[in-house]
Amino acid sequence: MGWNKVAVIGVGMIPFGELFDKSWEEMIEEAFLNCIKSVDKGFNPKEIQAAWVGVARPHLHGQGAQGGVSLVGNIGLAGIPCTRVENGCPTGSDAFRNACFGVASGVYDVVLVGGYEKMRDAPTSEMLGIGLEGHPLLTLSETAMTMFAPQATRHMFEYGTTKEHMAMVAVKNRKNGVLDPYAQFRQEITLEDVMRSPVVCEPLNLLDCCPQTDGAACALLCKAEIVDKYSKKPVYVAGVGCGTDYYYAHEKTTFTSFPATVRSAKEAYRLAGIGPQDIGIAEVHDCFTITELIDYEDLGFCEKGQAKELIEKGVTERTGRLPVNVSGGLLCKGHPLGATGIAQIAELYWHLREEAGERQVEIRKGYGLQHNVGGRSISNSVVTILTRNKD
Amino acid sequence: MGWNKVAVIGVGMIPFGELFDKSWEEMIEEAFLNCIKSVDKGFNPKEIQAAWVGVARPHLHGQGAQGGVSLVGNIGLAGIPCTRVENGCPTGSDAFRNACFGVASGVYDVVLVGGYEKMRDAPTSEMLGIGLEGHPLLTLSETAMTMFAPQATRHMFEYGTTKEHMAMVAVKNRKNGVLDPYAQFRQEITLEDVMRSPVVCEPLNLLDCCPQTDGAACALLCKAEIVDKYSKKPVYVAGVGCGTDYYYAHEKTTFTSFPATVRSAKEAYRLAGIGPQDIGIAEVHDCFTITELIDYEDLGFCEKGQAKELIEKGVTERTGRLPVNVSGGLLCKGHPLGATGIAQIAELYWHLREEAGERQVEIRKGYGLQHNVGGRSISNSVVTILTRNKD
Numbered sequence: 001m002g003w004n005k006v007a008v009i010g011v012g013m014i015p016f017g018e019l020f021d022k023s024w025e026e027m028i029e030e031a032f033l034n035c036i037k038s039v040d041k042g043f044n045p046k047e048i049q050a051a052w053v054g055v056a057r058p059h060l061h062g063q064g065a066q067g068g069v070s071l072v073g074n075i076g077l078a079g080i081p082c083t084r085v086e087n088g089c090p091t092g093s094d095a096f097r098n099a100c101f102g103v104a105s106g107v108y109d110v111v112l113v114g115g116y117e118k119m120r121d122a123p124t125s126e127m128l129g130i131g132l133e134g135h136p137l138l139t140l141s142e143t144a145m146t147m148f149a150p151q152a153t154r155h156m157f158e159y160g161t162t163k164e165h166m167a168m169v170a171v172k173n174r175k176n177g178v179l180d181p182y183a184q185f186r187q188e189i190t191l192e193d194v195m196r197s198p199v200v201c202e203p204l205n206l207l208d209c210c211p212q213t214d215g216a217a218c219a220l221l222c223k224a225e226i227v228d229k230y231s232k233k234p235v236y237v238a239g240v241g242c243g244t245d246y247y248y249a250h251e252k253t254t255f256t257s258f259p260a261t262v263r264s265a266k267e268a269y270r271l272a273g274i275g276p277q278d279i280g281i282a283e284v285h286d287c288f289t290i291t292e293l294i295d296y297e298d299l300g301f302c303e304k305g306q307a308k309e310l311i312e313k314g315v316t317e318r319t320g321r322l323p324v325n326v327s328g329g330l331l332c333k334g335h336p337l338g339a340t341g342i343a344q345i346a347e348l349y350w351h352l353r354e355e356a357g358e359r360q361v362e363i364r365k366g367y368g369l370q371h372n373v374g375g376r377s378i379s380n381s382v383v384t385i386l387t388r389n390k391d
Numbered sequence: 392m393g394w395n396k397v398a399v400i401g402v403g404m405i406p407f408g409e410l411f412d413k414s415w416e417e418m419i420e421e422a423f424l425n426c427i428k429s430v431d432k433g434f435n436p437k438e439i440q441a442a443w444v445g446v447a448r449p450h451l452h453g454q455g456a457q458g459g460v461s462l463v464g465n466i467g468l469a470g471i472p473c474t475r476v477e478n479g480c481p482t483g484s485d486a487f488r489n490a491c492f493g494v495a496s497g498v499y500d501v502v503l504v505g506g507y508e509k510m511r512d513a514p515t516s517e518m519l520g521i522g523l524e525g526h527p528l529l530t531l532s533e534t535a536m537t538m539f540a541p542q543a544t545r546h547m548f549e550y551g552t553t554k555e556h557m558a559m560v561a562v563k564n565r566k567n568g569v570l571d572p573y574a575q576f577r578q579e580i581t582l583e584d585v586m587r588s589p590v591v592c593e594p595l596n597l598l599d600c601c602p603q604t605d606g607a608a609c610a611l612l613c614k615a616e617i618v619d620k621y622s623k624k625p626v627y628v629a630g631v632g633c634g635t636d637y638y639y640a641h642e643k644t645t646f647t648s649f650p651a652t653v654r655s656a657k658e659a660y661r662l663a664g665i666g667p668q669d670i671g672i673a674e675v676h677d678c679f680t681i682t683e684l685i686d687y688e689d690l691g692f693c694e695k696g697q698a699k700e701l702i703e704k705g706v707t708e709r710t711g712r713l714p715v716n717v718s719g720g721l722l723c724k725g726h727p728l729g730a731t732g733i734a735q736i737a738e739l740y741w742h743l744r745e746e747a748g749e750r751q752v753e754i755r756k757g758y759g760l761q762h763n764v765g766g767r768s769i770s771n772s773v774v775t776i777l778t779r780n781k782d
Binding site: 068074078079082083085086087094100101107242243244259267271376 | 396448488
C-alpha cells in the first residue's frame with residue numbers, strides 16, 4: 001500500500017523568526033548543513049544529483065527571477081540541476097512534490113529540496129502584494145486577511161462555529177509552540193488573550209493570525225530502493241497531491257471550504273492508498289485559526305461543519321487522538337512561504353522517527369499528513385503523506 | 392535507445408510580438424486553444440490531469456506570486472494541479488522538463504505545460520531587474536548585455552571570432568524568420584545592416600540582440616504507452632537535462648563557454664543515449680548572436696573555438712547539414728522567457744512531423760535539440776531532446 005517510490009533521508013531547518021541579522025544565503029546554508037548532518041549514516045553533498053527550491057517572492061528582497069541557482073549556488077553545489085518552484089503558500093511543499101517526481105521518474109537517485117523566504121526585509125504591504133499587483137480583476141483590498149475573514153464569517157453562520165472555537169486553535173498551537181525550538185512564538189496564551197486581542201479583520205483578531213516570518217528548511221530524498229544506504233529508520237513518501245481553485249474571488253463556489261485542499265487531499269490519499277482515518281499526525285495550514293478548522297473538514301478528519309467538535313473535545317491536541325500542528329503550526333512557527341511546507345515535512349519526519357524530543361507524540365497510525373493552501377483567492381493546495389510503513 | 396517515457400501530442404503558440412492589445416490571460420487562452428486543436432485524433436481538455444506553467448517575472452505585470460493557477464484558472468481547468476516553475480531564461484523549458492517528470496513518475500498520464508511572459512507592459516529596465524534587485528553582490532550594471540558582451544570579447548580574443556561571424560548569425564536567423572508566421576521580426580537583413588547598427592554594449596550591436604517580446608506557448612504530453620490514442624506521428628522526449636553555474640559573476644571560471652549549457656547537454660545526451668552527432672535540427676538560445684556561436688561549442692556541434700567555421704560554411708543554415716534556429720531564433724521570434732523554451736519545442740515538433748510548411752527542413756537525423764541558457768550570471772540551462780524514433 002502506498003506510492004513509496006521516494007524516501008526522506010534527512011531534514012534540516014533553522015529557528016524561524018525576524019532574522020534581520022541573516023541574509024537569505026545564510027539562512028539556506030544553515031538549513032542545508034543541518035539537513036546534511038541529520039542523515040543517519042553520514043552523507044556527502046556531492047551525492048546530490050539535482051535540486052528543487054521553493055521561494056515565493058524573492059523579488060521583494062532584491063533577488064528577482066534567478067531560478068534554482070539561488071539554492072545550489074549558495075551551498076557549494078553550483079553545477080547540478082535546480083528548478084525554482086513558486087506556488088503561493090504551498091511553494092515549499094510543491095517544490096517537495098516536484099522533487100519527488102524527479103526521483104520517481106527514474107532520472108535521479110538522490111535529490112535535495114530547499115525552501116526559504118525573507119519576509120521581514122520588505123514592508124508587509126509589499127509582501128502581501130499590495131501596490132505591486134495592479135490587476136484590474138483583483139481589488140486592492142484582496143489581502144490574506146480579507147480572503148480568509150469571509151470564510152470565518154460564513155462558517156460561523158452555516159455551522160455555528162464561534163470566535164471561541166477559533167481562539168481554541170490559537171491556544172492549542174501556542175501551547176505546542178512552547179516545546180518547539182524552531183518556533184517564532186514560544187509563549188502560552190489563554191482563550192481570553194485571543195478574544196481580547198485587537199481585531200485585524202472581523203472576525204479575525206490579532207492572535208488568530210500567523211506572523212510575517214523569515215526562515216529556511218531543507219530535505220534530502222532518495223529513491224526507495226537505496227534508502228538503507230543512508231537511513232536507519234526510513235520514512236517514505238506515501239503520496240503527494242496538488243489541487244487548484246478559481247483564480248479570482250468572484251468565481252468562488254463556496255466560502256466554508258477550500259476546494260483546492262479537497263482536491264489535493266483526494267489525490268494524495270489515492271496515491272497513498274489510504275484515507276483520513278489512517279492519519280496519525282498532521283501539520284496543516286493554519287495561517288489563521290479559521291483555516292485550521294476548515295482544514296479538518298476539507299482533509300476528511302471530520303464531517304462538514306464538525307470541526308468545532310474536534311477542537312472542543314481536544315482530539316487534535318498534542319495528546320489527542322489525532323495531533324495537529326504539534327510544531328505550533330504557522331501560528332507559532334511563522335509562515336515563510338518557501339520554507340513552510342518543508343518545515344512541516346521535517347516535523348512529521350521527526351515524529352515518525354520518534355525523535356521529536358519533548359514534543360514527541362504517540363504515533364497511533366503510521367501516516368503523517370502535511371498540508372498547505374493559499375495563493376490568490378486561496379486557489380492552490382498541496383498535501384504530502386509520509387509513512388514509516390514500507391509496504 | 393532514448394528515455395522515451397513521455398510523448399508530445401500537441402503544441403500551440405501565438406505570434407510573438409509587442410502585444411499591447413492582449414492581456415496575459417488572452418495570450419494563454421489562445422496558445423492553449425491552438426495546442427488543443429493540434430492533436431491529431433482530437434482532444435478533450437478534461438483529459439488533462441495536471442499542468443506546469445513557466446513564467447519568470449509576473450510581478451512586473453501585476454500578478455505577483457500566484458502559482459500554477461494563473462494557467463489552469465484561465466483555461467477552464469481550475470481544479471487540477473498546476474506548478475509554477477521559474478528558472479530565468481530556461482523558465483519555459485524547465486516547466487516542460489518538470490512536466491516530463493510528472494508523467495515519467497507514473498502519477499499522471501496526460502499533462503499540459505504552458506508558458507507566457509508579458510515583457511512590454513513594464514519598462515525594459517524593470518524587466519531586466521535593474522532597480523528591483525539591489526543585492527550587494529550584484530552590481531547595478533549587471534544586465535543581459537553586460538553579462539554577454541564580455542563573452543564575445545573574450546571569444547574574439549581567444550579564438551579569432553569576429554564581429555562579422557556574429558553578424559552572420561543575425562543574418563541567418565533573420566532570413567529564417569521571414570518564413571515563420573510566429574516571429575516578431577520577419578525582414579531579411581544584410582551583414583552591413585548588422586555591422587552598422589548602433590552599438591548597445593561593445594562588441595554587441597543592436598542587431599546582435601533579441602528584442603523584448605510578449606508571447607505564450609503550450610504543449611501537451613502523455614505517457615509513451617498511450618500515445619497512439621492521440622497521435623498519428625508520435626514525437627517522444629528522448630532526454631531532458633538541466634545544469635547550473637555560479638550565481639555571481641565574480642565566481643565565473645570561463646568567459647568563452649557557458650558551463651551550465653555543457654552540463655545540461657551532457658545530462659540530456661546521456662538520458663537520450665545519443666551524442667551531438669545524432670542531432671538533425673536544433674533550436675538554441677540566441678539572445679545575442681555570440682550566444683548562438685558559443686552554444687555550437689557547448690552543445691558539442693563543433694570543437695571549442697570552431698563555431699566560426701560552422702557559421703562561415705553555412706552548416707547551420709536552414710538548408711545546411713545541421714539547421715539551427717530555423718524558427719528565426721530568439722533574435723527574430725523574440726524571447727518571452729516563460730514561453731521561449733516551449734515555443735522552441737513546438738518548432739522541433741513541427742519539423743520532426745514534417746509539418747513546418749515553407750520552412751520545413753530535411754531531417755537527416757531523427758533527433759531535435761532545444762536549448763536555453765540564462766538567468767543571473769548566465770547560470771541556468773535546460774536542454775530537451777525530441778525524437779521520432781520510438782526505440
